Amino acid sequence: xxxxxxxxxxxxxxxxxxxxxxxxxxxxxxxxxxxxxxxxxxxxxxxxxxxxxxxxxxxxxxxxxxxxxxxxxxxxxxxxxxxxxxxxxxxxxxxxxxxxxxxxxxxxxxxxxxxxxxxxxxxxxxxxxxxxxxxxxxxxxxxxxxxxxxxxxxxxxxxxxxxxxxxxxxxxxxxxxxxxxxxxxxxxxxxxxxxxxxxxxxxxxxxxxxxxxxxxxxxxxxxx
Amino acid sequence: xxxxxxxxxxxxxxxxxxxxxxxxxxxxxxxxxxxxxxxxxxxxxxxxxxxxxxxxxxxxxxxxxxxxxxxxxxxxxxxxxxxxxxxxxxxxxxxxxxxxxxxxxxxxxxxxxxxxxxxxxxxxxxxxxxxxxxxxxxxxxxxxxxxxxxxxxxxxxxxxxxxxxxxxxxxxxxxxxxxxxxxxxxxxxxxxxxxxxxxxxxxxxxxxxxxxxxxxxxxxxxxxxxxxxxxxxxxxxxxxxxxxxxxxxxxxxxxxxxxxxxxxxxxxxxxxxxxxxxxxxxxxxxxxxxxxxxxxx
Numbered sequence: 001x002x003x004x005x006x007x008x009x010x011x012x013x014x015x016x017x018x019x020x021x022x023x024x025x026x027x028x029x030x031x032x033x034x035x036x037x038x039x040x041x042x043x044x045x046x047x048x049x050x051x052x053x054x055x056x057x058x059x060x061x062x063x064x065x066x067x068x069x070x071x072x073x074x075x076x077x078x079x080x081x082x083x084x085x086x087x088x089x090x091x092x093x094x095x096x097x098x099x100x101x102x103x104x105x106x107x108x109x110x111x112x113x114x115x116x117x118x119x120x121x122x123x124x125x126x127x128x129x130x131x132x133x134x135x136x137x138x139x140x141x142x143x144x145x146x147x148x149x150x151x152x153x154x155x156x157x158x159x160x161x162x163x164x165x166x167x168x169x170x171x172x173x174x175x176x177x178x179x180x181x182x183x184x185x186x187x188x189x190x191x192x193x194x195x196x197x198x199x200x201x202x203x204x205x206x207x208x209x210x211x212x213x214x215x216x217x218x219x220x221x222x223x224x
Numbered sequence: 225x226x227x228x229x230x231x232x233x234x235x236x237x238x239x240x241x242x243x244x245x246x247x248x249x250x251x252x253x254x255x256x257x258x259x260x261x262x263x264x265x266x267x268x269x270x271x272x273x274x275x276x277x278x279x280x281x282x283x284x285x286x287x288x289x290x291x292x293x294x295x296x297x298x299x300x301x302x303x304x305x306x307x308x309x310x311x312x313x314x315x316x317x318x319x320x321x322x323x324x325x326x327x328x329x330x331x332x333x334x335x336x337x338x339x340x341x342x343x344x345x346x347x348x349x350x351x352x353x354x355x356x357x358x359x360x361x362x363x364x365x366x367x368x369x370x371x372x373x374x375x376x377x378x379x380x381x382x383x384x385x386x387x388x389x390x391x392x393x394x395x396x397x398x399x400x401x402x403x404x405x406x407x408x409x410x411x412x413x414x415x416x417x418x419x420x421x422x423x424x425x426x427x428x429x430x431x432x433x434x435x436x437x438x439x440x441x442x443x444x445x446x447x448x449x450x451x452x453x454x455x456x457x458x459x460x461x462x463x464x465x466x467x468x469x470x471x472x473x474x475x476x477x478x479x480x481x482x483x484x485x486x487x488x489x490x491x492x493x494x495x496x497x498x499x500x501x502x503x504x505x506x507x508x509x510x511x512x513x514x515x516x517x518x519x520x521x
Contacts, residue, residue, distance in 0.1 A: 049432075069521060070437050077435035087430050091243045103241070104436035148434065 001025055001156060001187055002046055007055035009041050016041060017215045019055065023189065025155065028182045028205050030198050031191040032220065033212030039191035042212065043158045046189070047079045048072040060155075077105055080149030084161035086141045088133035095120070095129040098148045105152065116151070123147045123177065139170030146177055150186075157181060159190045163197055171197055179205045241444040242427060248420040252413070252449050256456030256505075257463070259409050260497050263402050264464035265484075267493050270398025272484050277391030280384060286354050287380065290319075293347040294374040303348045306372045310352065313367070315359030322349040406504065413449060413508040420445055421516045428520060442513040446506055453505035458498040465494060 007019040016038045023029060031039050044050040045057055048064055057064045059075060067075065088097045096103075099116060120126045123143040128136060136144060142162055149157055157178065163171035175197060182188045182205055192198065201207050209220035290310070294302040303321065310319045322330075327349060328341055361379060368375045421428065424445075431441050468485050486493065 069518075070439075073432070073435050073437040075435075076433065081433055083433075087426075087433060089241070089427055089430055091240070100241075100430070101434040104431060104434055104440050152435070 001060060003056075003058040005056040007045065007052045007057050009038070009045060009050060010053045011041075014215060016212070016217075019217050021210070021217060023156075023187060025187055026182070026185050027187055028179075028201075028207040029187075029189045030201070030207055030209045031189060031212065031217075032193055032195070032198070032209060034193065037212040038215070039193075039212060040160050042217070043081075043160050043189065043191055046156075046158055047081055048075050077101060077152050078154050078156070080146075080152070080154040080157040082142070082145045082149045082157070082159040082162045084164040086133070086145040088141070088144070090133055093130050093132060094125060094136065094144050097133060098144060098151055100148060101152045119147050119151060124173075137170075138166040139173065142166055142170070142174050143177070146174065150181060154186070156187045156189070159188070161192055162190065163192065163194060168196075172200060175201050176204075240448075241431065242420070242424060242448050244448065246420065246423060248416045248423070249448065249452050252416050252452040252505075253456040253459075255412050255416075256409070256453040256501055257460035259405050259412075260457035260460030260501065261464040261467075262405050262460075263497055264461050264468070264486075264493065266398045266401040266405065267490070268398075268464075268468055268484050268486055270395045270402070271486065271490050273391045273394035273398060275487075277388050277395065280388050280391065285380075285384070286358075288352040288354070289378045289380070290350040290352060290368075291347045291376045291378060292350070292372065292374055293376070296345060298374075299348060302372055302374050303350075306350060306368065306375045309364070309367055309371055310350065313359055313364055315354055315357050317353045317355035319350055319352045322351060409453075409501065409504060410508045413453070413505050414512045417445060417449060417509045417512040418516055420449065421513055421520070425520070428517070438514055438517045441517060442510055445513050446509040449509045450502050450506040454498050454502040457501035461494045461497050465491075 002021070002023040004019045004021040007021075008017040009015055019042075031042060033039055041050060045052055045064065046059065048059070048067060051065050060078065062071070062075070064075075089100070092100075095116065098119065117126070120129055123146060125140060125144055125147065128140060128144075133141060133144070142165075146157075146159075146162070149159075159178065162174055162178075166174070171194070178188050178190065179201065198207070198209060210217045211220045290306055292299065292303045292306050307319070307321065310316055324341065327346060328339060331339060331341065361377070365377055368377060428441055431444075465486070471484055
């Protein structure tokens, strides 16, 4: 699903280099590393927000550097993204925010999307559907962001520090949802520096851990 | 979790993806209202000038005035001679000697009422209406010069043409003003669209994150501005029409500016202007927003 061959990214100064990786359907990955190591950049390259400065990155078999603006938009409909700050439209209700991917898509893609009511139930937000994002707690916001990320039934879910702003109990709840999605066959990649979260997750799913170190990605050993 | 079923989805067009409480919305509305107001007045001025030019052309083109100026002792005989000449001239449909009261009415705006013009050496005026074939102006002038030397034939050309030209210039200026106002509208929409997009970067970021194309994002902004322009211009047009109604009517005062109004089919401008504003705003905002979105990638 995601193939990297000698991928590098530079913001003037090189941040990531020599990334060689293959993420297959149904796998569960953690991406760790210190702040500023390039975790977010790695994820942004995966969903087409950034284009590698060198190397080849293929998503769903397509070279990301050759995608047109519209193709990038279509690609993002197949990839669910959860950010630490959730990125909601503050003037829309929770249900409108969750349904945004459907609203921006063509009507024909509705058949692929999930049932909104069931989705709200699944993330435990049925009673908060008409609330504004500002009225939600941190955990509720993250669950709403997850619901929005998966409403189009994407094959890949990328989460960037999804538990960064929520307590341990809420973090566990969110991780359980992501694990459940992985059991449904979705590919999950979570960027985090929370080792406890990784240990907790590994008890319920076969998760691999990628560590960004010295500008490149390495598969972490069993020390985690 | 199967396909979308019983739960009603938010309408993709009804939901205001772009916040509506921004200053750009108000700016678009009030600028459109103001510009539509000015356009209605420009059009009213143009159409009034056009009517005036046509009226002057039509009503004065086939008429002339013969002025007989002579000492009081000769005035009656000279006038009689002039009437004889006119009666034997081909191409004249009718001619009529103005009565003293009529001449008095003509002078009233300058001298006031009850001026005893009987005692003044006033020329006698004969109004001439030509028929479809018209009369030979040169021939008539020669005959008058020979038989009534004190008579002067004024076919109104001398002062009618500059007036008609002036009226047409006002007509042109009215339409030029309309075009300039429309240029301002386009400029305003481009600036407002730019400001609207730049002040809603977060909205754009979120929409892109969930897979929105530039066309969709541009559409969300364009709809917002186009409808504001439509409603604003409708309001401006209605207010301008009411103002035109309140202006003094042409009947009350016979002056050029009092003819400033719309007549008959010209009222359709009140429908055309908002629709035109919508279309103009739609395309200006769309082209502008797509360019800005390209630069924001």
